[in-house]
Amino acid sequence: MTDPMTYLRATNPVRQSELPPINAGVWSAMQDSIASTPRAPGEAQQQTPRRKRLGKRGALTTGLAVLLIGGGAGYAGIEGWFGGTPQGPNCLADWSDQDAAVIGSWLTGDAIADCDTLMRGAGLAPIEDPVAFTLQDYTYVTPAGQVPGGAHILASGVAVTPQALEMRQSAFDFVDGGNAACRTVPEQVEWARTELKRLGLQGWSVVEADHQDPDAPCSWADAQEPGVVTVGTGADPLDTFAAGTWPLADQLRAKIADRCLTVGEAKDLAEELYMKYSSASADDTLTATAITDDASDCARVDASIGGSVQITVYGPTAKP
Amino acid sequence: MGRQPQQQEPMTADERFASIFAATHLPLLAYAVRRLAVPEDAADVVAETFLIAWRRLDDVPPGEDARPWLFGVARGVLANHQRGERRRIALAERLREDLRGFEVPRRASRLDDVERAMASLPDDDREILRLVAWEELARDEIAVVLGLSRGAVRVRLHRARKRLAQQMSVIAQSAQPTTLPAASTPVTKPRAATWSEEA
Numbered sequence: 122m123t124d125p126m127t128y129l130r131a132t133n134p135v136r137q138s139e140l141p142p143i144n145a146g147v148w149s150a151m152q153d154s155i156a157s158t159p160r161a162p163g164e165a166q167q168q169t170p171r172r173k174r175l176g177k178r179g180a181l182t183t184g185l186a187v188l189l190i191g192g193g194a195g196y197a198g199i200e201g202w203f204g205g206t207p208q209g210p211n212c213l214a215d216w217s218d219q220d221a222a223v224i225g226s227w228l229t230g231d232a233i234a235d236c237d238t239l240m241r242g243a244g245l246a247p248i249e250d251p252v253a254f255t256l257q258d259y260t261y262v263t264p265a266g267q268v269p270g271g272a273h274i275l276a277s278g279v280a281v282t283p284q285a286l287e288m289r290q291s292a293f294d295f296v297d298g299g300n301a302a303c304r305t306v307p308e309q310v311e312w313a314r315t316e317l318k319r320l321g322l323q324g325w326s327v328v329e330a331d332h333q334d335p336d337a338p339c340s341w342a343d344a345q346e347p348g349v350v351t352v353g354t355g356a357d358p359l360d361t362f363a364a365g366t367w368p369l370a371d372q373l374r375a376k377i378a379d380r381c382l383t384v385g386e387a388k389d390l391a392e393e394l395y396m397k398y399s400s401a402s403a404d405d406t407l408t409a410t411a412i413t414d415d416a417s418d419c420a421r422v423d424a425s426i427g428g429s430v431q432i433t434v435y436g437p438t439a440k441p
Numbered sequence: 442m443g444r445q446p447q448q449q450e451p452m453t454a455d456e457r458f459a460s461i462f463a464a465t466h467l468p469l470l471a472y473a474v475r476r477l478a479v480p481e482d483a484a485d486v487v488a489e490t491f492l493i494a495w496r497r498l499d500d501v502p503p504g505e506d507a508r509p510w511l512f513g514v515a516r517g518v519l520a521n522h523q524r525g526e527r528r529r530i531a532l533a534e535r536l537r538e539d540l541r542g543f544e545v546p547r548r549a550s551r552l553d554d555v556e557r558a559m560a561s562l563p564d565d566d567r568e569i570l571r572l573v574a575w576e577e578l579a580r581d582e583i584a585v586v587l588g589l590s591r592g593a594v595r596v597r598l599h600r601a602r603k604r605l606a607q608q609m610s611v612i613a614q615s616a617q618p619t620t621l622p623a624a625s626t627p628v629t630k631p632r633a634a635t636w637s638e639e640a
């Protein structure tokens with residue numbers, strides 16, 4: 122039998138020699154642009170790697186200055202502005218101490234509540250007297266009194282409505298959402314429209330991505346941009362996710378989505394199923410996010426996966 | 442051939458970064474393109490990886506170890522990207538333009554048994570096997586990428602290869618395609634309730 126590695130080498134999708142020609146000026150411009158940015162002292166980097174993401178999602182691998190580079194003049198005039206992630210809360214116990222920022226994905230859409238969870242998950246104290254605000258399309262939480270000029274205060278702390286958050290999670294969901302089946306682009310567009318209707322999200326649009334691969338067998342959906350669900354061609358979810366994902370999806374569907382549970386029951390069960398069907402070690406527990414929806418009869422569940430699994434359950438606190 | 446004089450490590454940060462950039466930008470681009478559904482997204486991954494390398498230049502190992510170290514950083518950037526945390530970086534725009542429209546060559550064997558077998562393996566197995574087969578990294582280099590000891594890499598690689606071979610054997614014998622559990626399952630959800638909260 123031929124060595125499987127020989128077969129695997131043959132599946133290399135792009136050899137270096139097959140990359141498209143890139144103008145040398147593109148590379149030199151990138152190199153020069155990067156080298157013109159401030160560089161943190163190496164010793165300080167080694168001794169105080171304090172900027173964190175939510176613990177189990179792994180170490181933060183990106184400097185927040187990334188977005189400052191791309192920001193250009195529009196961002197340059199904001200004192201202390203440093204970027205962060207546009208797709209989740211940026212939590213700073215001290216606005217002037219950017220290296221201590223904790224960032225993560227949206228959990229509930231309430232910036233203050235999510236920062237509280239993220240800070241605790243990172244082993245840090247919650248932000249004192251927290252205030253949520255947006256600045257240049259980014260959402261931050263800092264102590265009151267540290268809000269920079271030009272910020273828009275979020276009085277309620279809610280940056281993403283529950284409906285919009287559920288649409289985001291559902292688009293990535295592999296239990297019964299956007300990643301649960303191999304759909305054609307038209308099928309995914311229809312699925313997205315049905316989801317928008319289910320969630321009562323009026324005024325949202327479903328658009329197709331600029332780049333479409335006619336040979337791609339399936340599609341993806343992304344609802345991270347407010348008001349828009351983007352659908353594009355993509356790989357089969359079966360090939361995208363690890364095989365172990367699907368037994369977990371089956372269990373979450375059968376034991377939560379297809380039954381009638383309270384949100385608390387669903388959360389406990391989701392965490393238990395994750396430990397049983399993932400390859401997580403005993404000390405690598407998952408904390409599912411529970412969002413109370415007392416107007417619903419039964420709990421529902423979304424689970425997405427990238428570097429790690431994020432599970433969100435929505436439902437009533439008591440059975441009808 | 443006479444003995445070459447020993448080359449001095451560039452002394453300034455700019456020179457060192459330029460040296461690393463020159464040696465690794467194409468392997469890094471290939472690494473990212475191989476792992477992304479949309480090739481131009483590799484531009485952001487490459488730019489972000491080099492930004493991190495610049496900021497952490499003192500952490501970048503000297504010589505040949507710089508490449509696997511950068512792959513390790515890129516791996517984390519990709520994980521964030523695949524989790525939906527996509528960043529658009531202005532300085533990557535020109536590279537993005539050059540990559541736009543690039544179509545990944547289709548291999549005759551792309552959907553054969555080995556790919557199905559790979560799809561059934563855990564993420565860690567797939568990545569270590571690809572680092573060998575696609576990136577052609579040595580064990581020591583893989584240890585740098587994954588942040589593991591050389592011994593751990595050896596064990597993991599052995600087990601991953603064994604599992605790959607087993608899966609290929611099973612697939613060849615059964616000739617039954619793996620099915621997506623949700624394919625025949627209704628994917629609608631109960632209607633959500635309305636919330637009173639508004640942003």
